[in-house]
Amino acid sequence: MKWLSKVFASIVIVALLVAGTMYWLGSRDGTLVASSMPDGDASDAIIARGKYLAQIGNCVGCHTAVDTPEFSGGSALKTEFGTFFAPNITPDPQHGIGRWTADDFWHALHNGKRPNGALLYPAFPYQSYSHLSRADTDAIFSYLKTLPASDRQAPPHDLQAPFNMRFLLAFWRALYFRPADAVAHTEESDDPIVRGRHLVEGVAHCAECHTPRGSLGGMDQNRPLQGGKMPDGIWYAPALTGDQDGGLDAWSTQDIADLLLTGGSVHGFVVGPMSEALRGVQYLNQRDVSDIALYLKSLPAAGLKTESSGNVNDTLYSMGREIYGQYCAACHQADGKGVPQAWPALDGNSLVKGQDVTGLLRVIMDGGFTPTTAKTPQPYGMPPFRHFLNDMQIAAAATYIRNTWGNKSGGVDQRRVNRVRNID
Ligand code: HEC
Ligand code: HEC
Numbered sequence: 074m075k076w077l078s079k080v081f082a083s084i085v086i087v088a089l090l091v092a093g094t095m096y097w098l099g100s101r102d103g104t105l106v107a108s109s110m111p112d113g114d115a116s117d118a119i120i121a122r123g124k125y126l127a128q129i130g131n132c133v134g135c136h137t138a139v140d141t142p143e144f145s146g147g148s149a150l151k152t153e154f155g156t157f158f159a160p161n162i163t164p165d166p167q168h169g170i171g172r173w174t175a176d177d178f179w180h181a182l183h184n185g186k187r188p189n190g191a192l193l194y195p196a197f198p199y200q201s202y203s204h205l206s207r208a209d210t211d212a213i214f215s216y217l218k219t220l221p222a223s224d225r226q227a228p229p230h231d232l233q234a235p236f237n238m239r240f241l242l243a244f245w246r247a248l249y250f251r252p253a254d255a256v257a258h259t260e261e262s263d264d265p266i267v268r269g270r271h272l273v274e275g276v277a278h279c280a281e282c283h284t285p286r287g288s289l290g291g292m293d294q295n296r297p298l299q300g301g302k303m304p305d306g307i308w309y310a311p312a313l314t315g316d317q318d319g320g321l322d323a324w325s326t327q328d329i330a331d332l333l334l335t336g337g338s339v340h341g342f343v344v345g346p347m348s349e350a351l352r353g354v355q356y357l358n359q360r361d362v363s364d365i366a367l368y369l370k371s372l373p374a375a376g377l378k379t380e381s382s383g384n385v386n387d388t389l390y391s392m393g394r395e396i397y398g399q400y401c402a403a404c405h406q407a408d409g410k411g412v413p414q415a416w417p418a419l420d421g422n423s424l425v426k427g428q429d430v431t432g433l434l435r436v437i438m439d440g441g442f443t444p445t446t447a448k449t450p451q452p453y454g455m456p457p458f459r460h461f462l463n464d465m466q467i468a469a470a471a472t473y474i475r476n477t478w479g480n481k482s483g484g485v486d487q488r489r490v491n492r493v494r495n496i497d
């Protein structure tokens with residue numbers, strides 16, 4: 074039996090080596106880039122730049138809870154691994170980041186680590202922020218330092234085992250995270266595509282939602298911006314690649330800019346989690362929004378194929394035509410063209426035509442308000458039809474709008490509606 078214990082010992086040694094290598098891979102840091110402000114003094118221009126970056130990256134959205142001071146810690150962020158609470162990042166020395174240096178701050182955004190070396194959870198989108206240049210993290214840090222300190226303490230995360238063990242993040246990071254090449258971003262580029270890419274990958278963190286994720290929640294870097302399911306099980310962030318099926322092929326740069334600045338375009342209005350991103354991107358300046366749009370339009374088609382949904386059932390379709398005429402046409406119009414700035418067009422609407430109907434069915438059930446932004450201050454509302462139309466009637470309305478005017482996207486059956494009705 075001696076050989077058996079030898080085999081066993083070898084397996085243990087190999088396993089330890091693999092685990093050790095993965096731990097080492099997952100704990101590595103990127104090259105430290107020196108501060109852009111060696112004397113630590115930020116000019117007003119740098120602070121203003123930091124404020125702008127924090128604004129378009131919507132740091133406040135996660136780091137502020139209702140009725141509490143800005144940046145003093147966030148409200149519950151629910152994920153499939155448990156609930157996160159973004160910490161206080163005001164200059165309070167005890168509960169905030171008052172004792173941090175600009176190097177510490179860079180380290181957190183670039184390498185996803187606390188000053189004491191503790192690994193940060195990727196619920197903080199540092200896979201994206203890692204792409205920020207040192208000058209940009211210094212600017213954000215300088216801005217945060219001008220905020221009033223708050224001694225509010227965010228609640229601890231409430232995570233299921235084993236996700237509550239921080240050190241295990243090293244293994245996750247070995248699989249999914251490499252600090253970005255910071256040296257490549259030290260010089261600011263004048264090329265709109267390079268600038269657009271830098272914004273999309275970095276501070277605007279578009280990939281966090283628009284790139285599909287693997288089973289452990291890591292972004293699939295082989296399918297960048299090719300569309301991803303949101304953790305709520307309801308919404309789908311469509312592909313931003315040049316695909317005809319589900320991508321931005323039919324979108325002009327103006328359409329993209331309209332959506333990012335006002336929450337609506339001829340292809341539809343923002344209704345789901347994109348409104349979270351909109352809280353930030355609505356403040357993009359003209360040059361940046363235009364560079365983002367040019368970059369997205371430069372992305373080639375990824376060869377995505379929309380799954381063909383169910384056949385169109387004639388009975389449901391005619392029932393849907395009546396429901397539409399009675400309950401929907403007053404706003405969306407009989408020709409499905411809507412009214413600009415008020416009621417979204419459903420003809421050619423990407424949510425209506427989308428491959429995943431969950432979000433579409435939820436809008437019909439729950440209604441919603443058009444996003445309010447600085448440029449579109451007055452919201453328009455859609456009433457909820459959840460208690461007013463039964464599953465069959467909602468399936469009928471959805472089938473009708475998916476297969477009328479220029480839309481040819483297949484039917485929706487009532488079992489599907491029933492499943493969506495019960496997601497909470
Ligand atoms: C999607 C939500 C989300 C957004 C957007 C976000 N954060 Fe966070 N942030 C978090 C969470 C959650 C943590 C806690 C991570 C942990 O405990 O490991 C965190 C942690 C941090 C930390 C570490 C603080 C500490 O005490 O450990 C810093 C610094 C930080 N965020 C800064 C920012 C900045 C700057 C921005 C905007 C550019 C930003 N965050 C945007 C969710 C977010
Ligand atoms: C009172 C006017 C009104 C009525 C009636 C109405 N809607 Fe809407 N609808 C809106 C508004 C406003 C929005 C934008 C909501 C948002 O952005 O959250 C909207 C959004 C939508 C969307 C999402 C489109 C997008 O681009 O965001 C769909 C799909 C939709 N409505 C279908 C219907 C159907 C089907 C009916 C009838 C059963 C209906 N609506 C009745 C006003 C209305």
Ligand code: HEC
Pocket residue numbers: 273277278279280281282283303308309310311312313319320329332333340341342343344345346347348349350354365423424432
């Ligand atoms: C918090 C997650 C999230 C972030 C961050 C995010 N998006 Fe979205 N986005 C979505 C979701 C979900 C939708 C579809 C439904 C909705 O929410 O309106 C969407 C819709 C869109 C659409 C409409 C596409 C279509 O075919 O209908 C565009 C364009 C878009 N996003 C661009 C961007 C860009 C550019 C960024 C970065 C600046 C970004 N998004 C950041 C979640 C997000």
